[in-house]
Amino acid sequence: MHMHQFLAACFAPLLHITALKIGTSLQWIEHTPQPYAIKNFYKGASGASLSSGGVANLASDTSFDLAANAETQGLKQYAGHKNIRLIYIVCEVAYRIVANKAAGINTLADLKGKRIGTIPGTSAGVFVDKLLATAGLKTSDYTVVSGNVCMKTPCASGTFPQQIASKQIDAFGIWEPAVELAAQSLGSNAIIFQNASIYREVYSLYSTTDKLNDPAKRKDIVEFVRALNKTLDIFTNKPDTVYQTVASAVGMDASVVKAVWPDHKWTGTWGADLLPFLVEEDTYLAKKDNRATISKADLEKFLDTSIIAEL
């Protein structure tokens, strides 16, 4: 060991004793690049730990340095906590609605008067509302039925795939793999509706200005995003090497992970279309949540490319 490395090793614990603390759901495919990055690539000063949670933790608990969540939860939190920043995109997912043709459904418009499963207040609820609106359907034109997701067959009672199989619902829209599992079990009776330009989940990494302005933390955050970026390269270009790892992390079958992989884009950065997408979604959420919309100038600040620029 060189002397400067020796000194750095001695003093690092004094300067910087806490591991990066990251709040994320631990159940979904979208979160899996994070444990992969920590295990295989992250070289920050004191490790990194994932805790069950999300962007709401950044707003309420300063022990969290980072969080991952869909843009829906990001916008809901940012509305009341303007120090939150979206710094990286882990995954973009074009959600899908699966419907049962045996219930007389061949087009989106046929969902009028039907029972549709989703989870209101989440990105899935936003998706169902927006996609059905393209067929001229208002929320009052159909019945929303709550349910649970299923990661692996057999799907338990109360999960969407079980509800559609037993005709308690006619269709549902949610993140994967529940839609895939239902489509597989409905077979030729399954019909899928999807439009990424109307709605896609933008599952993102967030931090706060306080953390980003702390030089030691920022160094670790850059290192973590660098590790994530290496991970996304593998998820994109060598998916065969990760299906089983992803499946084990979230309790799925690897064949189902493979089947839904094309719906997941491991994008990292974003383009000019993200801002208008968020402006539109925020207008929708503000109405639902009975709050003022976030100004476009504030949404521009929310999208912080400075960490990506440092990679």
Ligand SMILES: *[C@@H]1O[C@H](CO)[C@@H](O)[C@H](O)[C@H]1NC(C)=O
């Ligand atoms: C998705 O929506 C856009 C905008 O309304 C529309 O132009 C496009 O045709 C739709 N794509 C599909 C596959 O329906």
Ligand SMILES: *[C@@H]1O[C@H](CO)[C@@H](O)[C@H](O)[C@H]1NC(C)=O
């Ligand atoms: C992230 O990784 C990709 C390789 O997949 C690379 O092309 C890109 O330059 C990296 N991004 C940054 C900002 O370093």
